Amino acid sequence: MLRQGILRPSNLPKLKLCAWFRPEEEPSKAAVRGSSVDAIYRQMLIGLTDFPSGTAADIQAADWAVGQTDQIAGKNKVLARKEECAVTIPGFPKPGEVDALCRKLFCSFDLKTGQWYDYRLQMAAYAWGLMTMYFAETWTTWLLFCDLRRVYHYTFTYAEAARVVLEVVHAYEAAPPPTFNSYCAWCDNAGECPVLINRADEALALTEKPKFDFPALLANAQRLGSFLTACRAVEPYQQQATDRAKEYLLQKVDVPGWSLITRSPGKYVELAAVLPIVNKLGAERILQEYGHLSLAKYEKLCAEAGLTPDAAAIKTGAGATYLRSAPELK
Numbered sequence: 001m002l003r004q005g006i007l008r009p010s011n012l013p014k015l016k017l018c019a020w021f022r023p024e025e026e027p028s029k030a031a032v033r034g035s036s037v038d039a040i041y042r043q044m045l046i047g048l049t050d051f052p053s054g055t056a057a058d059i060q061a062a063d064w065a066v067g068q069t070d071q072i073a074g075k076n077k078v079l080a081r082k083e084e085c086a087v088t089i090p091g092f093p094k095p096g097e098v099d100a101l102c103r104k105l106f107c108s109f110d111l112k113t114g115q116w117y118d119y120r121l122q123m124a125a126y127a128w129g130l131m132t133m134y135f136a137e138t139w140t141t142w143l144l145f146c147d148l149r150r151v152y153h154y155t156f157t158y159a160e161a162a163r164v165v166l167e168v169v170h171a172y173e174a175a176p177p178p179t180f181n182s183y184c185a186w187c188d189n190a191g192e193c194p195v196l197i198n199r200a201d202e203a204l205a206l207t208e209k210p211k212f213d214f215p216a217l218l219a220n221a222q223r224l225g226s227f228l229t230a231c232r233a234v235e236p237y238q239q240q241a242t243d244r245a246k247e248y249l250l251q252k253v254d255v256p257g258w259s260l261i262t263r264s265p266g267k268y269v270e271l272a273a274v275l276p277i278v279n280k281l282g283a284e285r286i287l288q289e290y291g292h293l294s295l296a297k298y299e300k301l302c303a304e305a306g307l308t309p310d311a312a313a314i315k316t317g318a319g320a321t322y323l324r325s326a327p328e329l330k
């Protein structure tokens, strides 16, 4: 039976797409790292200087975020203890939690690891709760993307924050039928979700037809569209099915048509071993072997070095054309 996920700020973007989205209980590796860097950031703000569990890169990332927080808050007091950062949001079953906040400036801070993602709904929920708690008319939520070394912010009025959050809350409470969306593969309901099961049924019926005429299908735009929709239907199950097949094969249980192949692991050289060569040949020669640097890494290195990225150095590679389902699949 489908169960709805808990109404909490971080779930809002997914609940907006499907009121039944329920996050997997096991946190991903990325989420575990995010929590670890968050903890270091807050410890630094509180004044601690020893972080036994953090890697050097995580400590550096958190330190950058602390620098940004100091710049924004100036001499105003920043609160970072868990109990000071709890946010009661009207209608939400449990309090949320920002990473830090400055009551004087009516703003809060959230450190984010990884790539940019649209956190507007989550931030609106925090802003609404904090404005309610501190009788504020506007609230600014600062997002510190510590891997990208970028800072973004959203400023909400009370009415705007309440409106965007309540839109999702009302849809969640009304619980309309589930809607297929790009997060289905990460939903704990996926195994039992009728939307996914129907789509997979359709796909399997199509692929099991005795006379599958692929050239005819390619020649017919209408059938091609239905075929691609059906292919997409089984995607959310693919990873789980692959993992289970590997388990069977490792236990010597036959999975018709499949076998395990073990590739010998790729070999690589650690950075420390490259340094003597850099000293001998110079950085330029070694960098030629490393190839192009992504824009995100270039900007990150510039930020670390305190340099402004050189617009002329940023080149554009060849574009690519992708196929996208339109309108959004139901």
Ligand code: SF4
Pocket (backbone or CB within 6 Å): 002, 018, 019, 020, 021, 022, 178, 179, 180, 181, 183, 184, 185, 187, 188, 189, 190, 193, 194, 195, 196
């Ligand atoms: S699997 Fe997708 S459609 Fe089904 S409940 Fe989860 S998010 Fe909604």
